[in-house]
Amino acid sequence: MFGLFKKRGKKSTESAAEKPSPSAVEMIKVVDSYGRELQITRTEWRDKVLQPNLAQYWNDPDRLYQMIIDALNDDMAADVAAASERLLATDPLVERSHVIRAIVLMKLEDAAGADATLRAAIASIGETGTLLTNQAKALYQLGDEAGSLRTLERSLLLDPNQDNGLEWWCAILRERDGESRVEAELARLAQLPGSWRPQLLLGQALLQRDDHEQAVEHFRHVLSVQPEGQDALMVIGASLGQKGFLAEAIDLVAPIFDPQRHDPRAGFNLLQVYLQSGEAAPGLALLERFYALKQPSLQSTLQHFSQAFDQLVKQPPHQEAAMPKIVMRQLDLPPWLAAMHDMAWAAPSMEGRETKVLLMALSAHGESTNGQVRSGREDDRGRFARALPLYLHEQLIFRSELQSVALIPTTDENSLVLFGQPWSEDELRHFVEGYEYVVEGDIGEREDGFVVTWRVRSAGDLNVLLRLERSVTTRELGPAVSEMAEEMLHVLQRASGSTSPGKTTYYAPPRTFCTEYLSALAQTLVLTLLESPGQRERLFGERLFGERNIYTWMQNLALSMPDNEAAQFMYFTALAKGRRYASPIVDEFERPAAERLRSLVDAQSYAARVAPLVTATFPASGAIRDAATSVRVGEDAKYAAWVERVQSSF
Numbered sequence: 212m213f214g215l216f217k218k219r220g221k222k223s224t225e226s227a228a229e230k231p232s233p234s235a236v237e238m239i240k241v242v243d244s245y246g247r248e249l250q251i252t253r254t255e256w257r258d259k260v261l262q263p264n265l266a267q268y269w270n271d272p273d274r275l276y277q278m279i280i281d282a283l284n285d286d287m288a289a290d291v292a293a294a295s296e297r298l299l300a301t302d303p304l305v306e307r308s309h310v311i312r313a314i315v316l317m318k319l320e321d322a323a324g325a326d327a328t329l330r331a332a333i334a335s336i337g338e339t340g341t342l343l344t345n346q347a348k349a350l351y352q353l354g355d356e357a358g359s360l361r362t363l364e365r366s367l368l369l370d371p372n373q374d375n376g377l378e379w380w381c382a383i384l385r386e387r388d389g390e391s392r393v394e395a396e397l398a399r400l401a402q403l404p405g406s407w408r409p410q411l412l413l414g415q416a417l418l419q420r421d422d423h424e425q426a427v428e429h430f431r432h433v434l435s436v437q438p439e440g441q442d443a444l445m446v447i448g449a450s451l452g453q454k455g456f457l458a459e460a461i462d463l464v465a466p467i468f469d470p471q472r473h474d475p476r477a478g479f480n481l482l483q484v485y486l487q488s489g490e491a492a493p494g495l496a497l498l499e500r501f502y503a504l505k506q507p508s509l510q511s512t513l514q515h516f517s518q519a520f521d522q523l524v525k526q527p528p529h530q531e532a533a534m535p536k537i538v539m540r541q542l543d544l545p546p547w548l549a550a551m552h553d554m555a556w557a558a559p560s561m562e563g564r565e566t567k568v569l570l571m572a573l574s575a576h577g578e579s580t581n582g583q584v585r586s587g588r589e590d591d592r593g594r595f596a597r598a599l600p601l602y603l604h605e606q607l608i609f610r611s612e613l614q615s616v617a618l619i620p621t622t623d624e625n626s627l628v629l630f631g632q633p634w635s636e637d638e639l640r641h642f643v644e645g646y647e648y649v650v651e652g653d654i655g656e657r658e659d660g661f662v663v664t665w666r667v668r669s670a671g672d673l674n675v676l677l678r679l680e681r682s683v684t685t686r687e688l689g690p691a692v693s694e695m696a697e698e699m700l701h702v703l704q705r706a707s708g709s710t711s712p713g714k715t716t717y718y719a720p721p722r723t724f725c726t727e728y729l730s731a732l733a734q735t736l737v738l739t740l741l742e743s744p745g746q747r748e749r750l751f752g753e754r755l756f757g758e759r760n761i762y763t764w765m766q767n768l769a770l771s772m773p774d775n776e777a778a779q780f781m782y783f784t785a786l787a788k789g790r791r792y793a794s795p796i797v798d799e800f801e802r803p804a805a806e807r808l809r810s811l812v813d814a815q816s817y818a819a820r821v822a823p824l825v826t827a828t829f830p831a832s833g834a835i836r837d838a839a840t841s842v843r844v845g846e847d848a849k850y851a852a853w854v855e856r857v858q859s860s861f
Contacts (some may be wrong), residue, residue, distance in 0.1 A: 239285055245770060245803045246510020257290050265294050272302040279311055288318030299328075305336050313345050322352035340370025347376075371400040372408040374442065381412065390416075407436040411443055415450050426450075427459055438467045448480035457488040465493065470500045475509055482516045491524045502759070502799050514763055521757045535622040539642070542617040545605040546736040547781040550788065551824065552856040556849035557780070564614035566707040568607055569646040569670070570600040571639075572619050574630045576655035576664065593629040595661065595688065596654050598733035603650065603696050605777070609718040611700060612709045618642065621740060636673050643670040648703055660684035663691070667699055669706070677702045689725025696720075717776045717817035724771050728778065731768050734761045735781050738788040759796050762786060766803060779811060779818035783825050790828045790861065797828065805834035812841045823854045827861035 238250040261282060268274035275298055282291040295308075295315040302308035309332035313325035326349040329342055343366030351359035360383070366376055377400075381393045394416060401409040414429035430447045437443065444464050451460035464481050467473075478501060485494030498520065501513055543561070548554040573596040600617055607615035620628040633653050643649050652665035660683050667677040679698060681691045721728040738761065762785055769782035786804060789797040804825060811819040822839035829835050844851045 242508050242510070244507050244806045245766060246507045246514070247770065248511060253285070253287065256285070257287060261287065261290060265291070269294075269297060270301065272298060272304070272308070276302065276307060276311060279315070283311075283314060283318065286318075288315050291315060292319065305332050306339055306341060310341055310345050313349060317349060317352060322349045325349040326353065338365075338369060340366045340373050340376065342366075343369065344373055344376035344379075367400060368403070371403050371406045372437070374408065377408055377412070405436065407433045407443070411446055415446065418450050418454050421454075423451075423454065423456055423459070427456075427463070430463055434463060434467060439472070442474055442477070444468055444477035445474050445480060448477055448484060452480055452484045452487065457484050460484045461488070461490070461493075465497075468497075470497075470504055475501070475512075479512060479516070486516070486519055486523060489523065491520055494523075495520055502796070505799055505802065507802075514760070517757055517760055517763075521760060535624075535626070537628060538621050538623050540619045540621050540740065542601070542604065542619065542739075545608065545777070546601060546732060546739045547777060547784050550739045551784050552853060552860055554784075554853060556847060556853055557820070558608055561614055564612055566612075566648070566709060567614045567616065567646045568703060569643055569649040570604050570607075570615060570617040571634060571642070571649065571651040572597050572600055572617075572629075573651070573663075573665075574633045574653040576633070576653035576662065591685065592654055592656055592661065593627065594730060594733040596629055597627065597736055598729040599652075599654070599663065599665075599692055600650065601732045601736065602692060602729055603699060605718070606696050606700055606720065607703070610720075611704055613703060613707060616646075619736065627737070627740075639668070639673060643673075646670045647707065648676075649673075650699065657682060660686075661688060663688070663695070665695055665699065667702055676706060686726060689721070689727070689729050692729060693720060693725055719775065719777075721772060721775055721778070724768060727764075727768055727771070728775075731765055731778070731781055734764060735785055735788075737761065738785050741788065741792050758789070758794060759799070762789065762796065762800055766800065766807075769807060773810070773814075776816065776818045779807070779816065780821060782807065783818070783821045783828075787824050787828045801829045801832050801835075804829060805832055805838065808835060809838040812838050820850065823857045827857050830861070 237253050239253055239256045241249050241251060241256070243249055261278070264278055265275070268278065275294055279291045279294050279298065282288070292315055295312045298308040299312055309328050313328045316322070316325040316328065326346060329346040329349060332342055333339075333346075343362050347359045347363035347366060350356075350362060363376060363380055363383075367373065367380055371377065381396070384392050384396055394413065397409040397413050397416075400406055401413065410429040411433050414426040414433070417423070417426035417429065430451075433443050433447070444467060448460050448464040451457070451463070460481070461484055464477065464484075468478055468481055470478055478497060482494055482497060485491070485497070494516075498513065498516055501509060542549055544555065544558055548557050575592060575596065597619055604615050604617040607613050620630065622628060634651050639649060639651065647670055649668050649670050650665065651668070652663065654664075655662040662680065662682045664678070664680045666675050666679075668675055677699060679695045681695065683691045765778075765782040765785045769778045772778040783804070786797050786800055808819070808822060808825050812822070819842055822835075822842040826832075826835055826839045844854055
């Protein structure tokens with residue numbers, strides 16, 4: 212079960228023994244190396260993950276302890292009973308080993324054994340708050356409620372900062388005497404030297420009464436005494452944020468929180484506060500620190516925040532002072548093969564293809580600009596205006612004997628352009644010389660989707676051979692475009708007298724996730740146009756959605772369509788293009804890229820031939836080098852020459 216990680220927040224040992232035992236077939240939530248949430252049975256987790264890991268770390272008390280904690284939080288006490296006994300013999304930390312052993316015994320209904328274990332620890336190192344709190348639980352399980360309460364109270368006088376112990380004590384007092392008694396007891400415990408958790412609970416209570424100034428004073432005390440105190444940052448940030456005191460939450464939590472040391476949930480609360488207060492810059496900076504941890508278990512949450520911050524900084528189109536210089540970028544290959552040291556080996560040969568088809572980017576139907584130039588962040592319509600002709604482009608390349616060229620308008624700085632009106636016939640005549648056919652059209656917006664119009668014209672007289680129009684929701688766009696592309700392909704082949712199919716066998720049009728595939732085509736085009744770190748900083752800072760979201764989109768598409776070779780090429784060439792212009796974000800994808808490449812190699816996928824490029828993208832990865840050794844160059848001269856170029860270019 213390589214590459215599976217637990218999906219959970221931190222829990223203390225004090226609360227690990229309080230849930231009923233589940234059945235062996237109950238599912239456990241995990242995440243894989245890609246950050247995807249999965250579920251496996253408890254039996255699978257025990258046999259394929261837990262037991263092998265216990266054996267591996269049998270002589271490592273720190274790792275063994277953490278695995279026992281995780282197992283207890285999954286209610287698998289019986290499976291770690293021997294490990295908890297082993298810890299008694301190997302762990303130099305007496306309190307830790309004896310408490311965890313006692314919890315295991317209580318889960319196994321051996322309260323007497325737990326009590327004896329805790330008494331042995333007390334005899335060895337003396338009374339501590341944690342030892343006494345757990346002894347109170349053992350006594351309660353044995354039926355000695357009076358002795359349990361006395362022991363619990365004594366434990367809090369020794370250490371009033373115990374999470375579970377203090378909550379348990381407050382629950383008892385609340386049920387017996389009411390809320391005022393609880394607050395009086397918290398105030399009493401708050402007078403003890405080093406106390407901070409009673410103040411934390413008092414601050415929460417005051418917030419509920421809308422006394423936020425006094426609550427903040429309690430919180431400041433907590434952080435001055437123990438800024439590292441378990442869940443203190445999480446509780447403070449969440450409590451203030453939920454009540455709308457955003458500035459106070461930032462002021463108290465932000466200077467202290469460190470993703471490497473603190474509970475990630477405290478950081479997630481802080482990210483939410485940044486979003487609510489519109490503080491994009493510090494929020495994005497914190498997000499980068501989280502991503503630097505490279506923890507798969509955090510990926511889905513981080514992706515949620517990444518997309519939210521992208522929306523926060525999204526700017527509407529705005530008027531430019533002057534007309535920029537427009538450059539028509541010509542693509543002879545799909546963007547997922549373009550600008551990567553000539554990957555023509557992965558496409559059919561263009562030799563002998565006499566009929567040439569020109570594909571124009573769609574215009575924005577109904578977008579009157581009155582002659583003014585506007586720019587802004589790329590939106591869905593602009594993305595699909597380029598993706599649709601790119602999709603037809605790859606159909607013509609791989610599935611016909613026609614020669615296809617796509618023209619994409621950009622500025623001279625490689626910013627993408629969306630024209631506000633259809634191409635005029637005079638403009639088309641300027642481009643169509645040397646071509647037999649031209650395909651152009653426009654894309655308009657409707658409330659829940661788009662209206663797509665496509666025209667297939669003969670280049671000589673610009674007569675319309677086929678006009679197609681579809682009004683669709685965004686979800687329906689992909690399937691509709693696939694159908695329209697089939698019609699246009701048929702008309703172009705019939706008009707040109709060409710009926711031969713393409714010769715490449717690995718390519719297949721997407722049958723599922725069609726709309727996501729279209730979006731990926733446009734996003735990989737963005738990466739294809741970038742050539743330097745300077746362009747990256749300017750374009751991702753001003754024009755485009757987040758770069759990390761593009762790589763994640765490609766990764767998710769490759770995983771969702773594991774048998775679609777083009778989707779696999781798209782993922783790996785996207786990362787390689789990021790490496791080309793020195794993106795630091797690419798490093799975050801090393802582990803999932805290694806696992807995806809290994810899957811392609813094992814499946815003998817055609818896309819596994821991209822292995823030399825992946826090796827060059829992640830030169831320090833032993834896992835990628837190991838996977839790549841199974842990919843042979845063979846007798847393909849074009850491929851062999853490309854491998855040499857890749858090896859010398861990175």
